[in-house]
Structures are given as structure tokens and as C-alpha cells.
Amino acid sequence: MLPFSRVTVIGLGLIGSSVARAVHQYMPTVRVTGYDADPAVRERAREISLCDDIADTAGSAVIDADLAILCVPVGAMGKAGEAIAADLPADAIVSDVGSCKASVLAALSEALPNACIIPAHPVAGTEHSGPDAGFATLFHQRWCIVTPPAEASETATVRVEEFWRRLGANVERMDPQHHDLVLAVTSHLPHLIAYTIVGTASDLETVTQSEVIKYSAGGFRDFTRIAASDPTMWRDVFLSNKDAVLDMLQRFSEDLSALQRAIRWDKGDELFDLFSRTRTIRRSIIEQGQDDAAADFGRHHD
Ligand code: NAP
Numbered sequence: 001m002l003p004f005s006r007v008t009v010i011g012l013g014l015i016g017s018s019v020a021r022a023v024h025q026y027m028p029t030v031r032v033t034g035y036d037a038d039p040a041v042r043e044r045a046r047e048i049s050l051c052d053d054i055a056d057t058a059g060s061a062v063i064d065a066d067l068a069i070l071c072v073p074v075g076a077m078g079k080a081g082e083a084i085a086a087d088l089p090a091d092a093i094v095s096d097v098g099s100c101k102a103s104v105l106a107a108l109s110e111a112l113p114n115a116c117i118i119p120a121h122p123v124a125g126t127e128h129s130g131p132d133a134g135f136a137t138l139f140h141q142r143w144c145i146v147t148p149p150a151e152a153s154e155t156a157t158v159r160v161e162e163f164w165r166r167l168g169a170n171v172e173r174m175d176p177q178h179h180d181l182v183l184a185v186t187s188h189l190p191h192l193i194a195y196t197i198v199g200t201a202s203d204l205e206t207v208t209q210s211e212v213i214k215y216s217a218g219g220f221r222d223f224t225r226i227a228a229s230d231p232t233m234w235r236d237v238f239l240s241n242k243d244a245v246l247d248m249l250q251r252f253s254e255d256l257s258a259l260q261r262a263i264r265w266d267k268g269d270e271l272f273d274l275f276s277r278t279r280t281i282r283r284s285i286i287e288q289g290q291d292d293a294a295a296d297f298g299r300h301h302d
Contacts, residue, residue, distance in 0.1 A: 002027055003159040003166070004093075008065040010058055010080050012036040012045045014125060014230075015097045016071030017134030020050050022167040025136040035061035036131075037072075044131050058083035065089065067163065070096040070108075075236035077104045081111030088115060093156050095120050095163075099183065099233070101147040101176035103240040109149070116153060118160040120146045121179065122169055123187070127228040140168035141289055147176040184244035189252060191234055192245070194226035 007023055009016045012034050020032050034051035035058050036042050045054050055061035062068045062084045072080045077098055088094070094117045098104040101119050108117050124142035126133065144164040148157045161171045174182070201212045201220060212220065238245055262270040286293045 002030060003162040004030060004067040006031045006033070006064055006066050007163075008033045008035070008062045008068045009051065010035050010061065010068060010070045010084065011072035011076075012041050012050060012131045013071065013129050014133040015122065015138075016069075017045070017050055017131040018136065018138040019069060019071060019097070019134075019167070021134055021136040022139060026166050026168065033061050033065065037076075041131055048131065050131060059087035062092065063087050063089070065092050067160075068092055068094050070094070070098075073230075073232050073236045074098040074100050074104055074240045075232075078107035078111050081108045085112055085115075088112065090114075092116070093118055093160060095160050097122055098240075099187065099237050100240040101145075101174075101179045105147070105149055105176050116156050118146065118148050118152055118157050119176065120144055120160055120164060121183070122164065122167075123183075124169075125229075127225055127230075129230045129233075137168065139164065142169055144169035144171050145174050145179050146171060147174050147179050149176070180241050180244045181247075184241055184248045188237055188241055188245050189248045191226055191229060192238070192249065193252075194223040195234075197223045198227040 007019075007030055009020050009032060012020070013036075016034070016036070020034055023030050023032050031053075032051040033053045033055055034042075034045055035055045036045065037058075042054050042056070045051060058080065065088070068084060068088060070077055070080045077096060081094070084094075092115070094108060094112055094115045096104055096108065096119050098119065099121060101121060105117065105119050108115075108119070122139050122142060122144040124138050124144075126138075144167075146157060146161050146164070148160075157173070161173070164171050197220070201207075202209065204212070216224065259271070259274070261267075285291050
């Protein structure tokens with residue numbers, strides 16, 4: 001049996017439009033209603049028939065929903081929750097796709113004190129934004145971490161988990177604080193490093209920008225892909241997951257200092273040992289199907 005029959009997607013960017021497309025593809029009998037705060041996005045969503053219906057207000061979008069899934073930037077979750085509060089059916093489940101979970105749960109619990117809230121985070125994405133960027137297979141074989149609050153209904157949690165499985169994701173349940181710590185290492189810190197490296201390169205005076213671009217295949221290019229990610233989304237992620245990110249950043253700075261010392265004192269063995277360990281991690285990621293072993297990481301070139 002399908003876990004939901006009337007799904008409302010609030011926020012029709014990369015993730016929201018992918019959810020809408022995936023529901024249409026894998027649960028074609030489910031009715032999908034969409035809403036986005038940006039009228040141009042609503043217009044575009046209508047043009048490409050993204051949903052069965054696009055509502056002009058958040059309230060009218062959820063009026064008969066059995067699942068309302070908020071796909072807006074993390075900093076906008078509270079506001080998006082408030083906008084549906086008056087019209088949300090009493091038995092509807094509210095979920096979201098935000099990249100940080102503790103802050104989102106707090107914001108949604110405040111905005112929707114009587115609602116059944118089961119947050120989730122599909123660990124899948126690209127550096128593109130907007131309703132045209134989404135695709136139905138985005139969540140295939142990717143993890144979706146479901147982070148129910150301690151008092152959450154088990155039945156509601158299982159329904160949300162089943163929803164993500166139907167979209168092709170592997171599902172894991174986690175405590176919201178632990179999720180934020182894990183993602184600080186695997187996602188938030190790498191983005192911060194990429195933003196820093198690309199920023200440093202663009203500030204250089206002795207190496208020209210055209211040289212940086214021309215020789216980018218030496219490693220820089222892969223950082224630029226991450227550093228091209230949506231500025232609003234990432235501003236919100238760092239401010240919302242401040243403690244875990246600062247903690248990881250501290251550890252990273254210490255490790256960087258150790259590397260600096262190893263280079264300064266010609267400790268080749270230390271460098272070799274570290275680079276060998278990191279190679280093993282890359283192999284494990286490929287073995288577990290979380291990236292492509294093809295040349296150039298299987299990325300497409302236009
Ligand atoms: P996106 O492409 O920028 O789309 C977000 C959409 O939500 C925009 O059209 C935005 O409109 C709209 N919006 C903002 N505030 C709203 C509100 N209060 N009510 C209704 N619509 C609102 O962003 P995204 O990449 O899909 O990210 C959405 C969420 O998914 C974020 O919480 C992010 O942390 C999470 N996530 C992202 C990725 C990824 O790789 N991108 C992966 C996993 C999870 P405006 O542009 O006018 O503000």
C-alpha cells in the first residue's frame with residue numbers, strides 16, 4: 001500500500017522538483033500539489049507540468065494533504081511552517097528535506113506545535129538550483145536520513161521511511177544531533193574547504209585567473225563544482241549547524257597544521273601514510289555505490 005495519497009511539496013527548487021518528479025514516476029496515482037514563494041518558479045512549474053496542481057498560497061496547497069514536505073532553505077523552514085499552520089489537516093504529516101536537522105526540528109516544532117513532524121534529509125544533490133534542475137532519479141541508491149523526534153509516532157515515521165524507499169532511496173534513522181555531526185564532516189566541512197580554496201585562487205595576484213581556469217584539471221576543478229552550490233542554501237547550513245561545523249573546523253585546522261609541519265620538516269613517510277589511508281576511503285565509497293569509479297569520477301563534460 002502507498003504510504004500517502006496526496007503529497008504537497010513546498011519549495012520547487014532542485015530538491016522539491018525532484019521529489020515531485022519522483023513521486024509522479026514511482027507513485028503515479030499519488031496526487032502532487034506544489035507551491036513556491038517565488039511567482040516565477042510557480043509559473044515555470046505550471047509550464048513544465050511539474051505537479052498535478054500548483055497553488056498560489058502555501059495554505060491552499062496543503063488543505064487536503066496527507067504529507068506536506070518542505071523543500072525550502074533551512075533558514076526559511078520556520079516561515080514555511082507558519083504559512084501552512086492554519087490550513088494543515090489535523091492528521092497530515094509534515095516532513096522536510098533540510099540539510100541540518102536539529103535546528104529545523106526546533107523551527108518546525110515552534111511553527112506547528114500540534115503537527116506530526118517527521119524530518120528527513122535525502123543525502124543527494126547537485127550544484128544546480130531551481131525547478132528545471134530536478135530529476136526523478138536523484139534519490140536512487142542515495143541515503144535518506146530520517147530523524148524523528150523522541151516522541152514521534154512510529155507509524156508516521158515508518159510511512160515517511162516508506163515514502164523515501166519508493167523514491168529509490170536507502171533509508172536510515174538517526175537522532176537529529178548525531179545527523180548534524182555526521183553531515184558536518186561528510187558535507188558541510190568539504191563545502192567550506194571548497195569555498196575557501198576557490199576563494200583563495202580567485203584572490204591570487206601572481207597566478208592569473210586564466211591560468212587557474214586553464215590548468216584546473218589538476219584538482220581545482222572538482223572543488224569548483226562543490227563551490228558552485230547555492231549560496232542561500234549554504235549560508236543557512238553553516239549558520240544552522242554552527243556548533244558541529246566549528247567543532248569539525250577546529251579538528252581540521254589541527255590536522256592541517258600537522259601536515260604543514262610534515263612538509264616543512266620533510267617527513268615524507270607521514271605524508272605517504274596519510275595519502276594511503278585516504279585512498280582507502282575513496283575505494284570504500286566506490287565499493288558502496290556512492291560514486292563512480294569511471295575516469296574523471298564519471299562526470300559529464302559539455
Ligand atoms: P533551491 O533550488 O534554491 O529551491 C528552494 C526553493 O524554495 C526556491 O524556489 C525558493 O524561492 C523557495 N522558497 C524559499 N523560501 C520559501 C518559503 N518560505 N515558502 C515557499 N518557497 C520558498 O534549493 P534546493 O537545493 O532545492 O534546497 C532545498 C532544501 O533541500 C534546503 O533545505 C537544502 O538544505 C536541502 N537539500 C539540498 C541539497 C542540494 O544539494 N541542493 C541536498 C539535500 C538537501 P526563492 O529562490 O525565491 O527564495
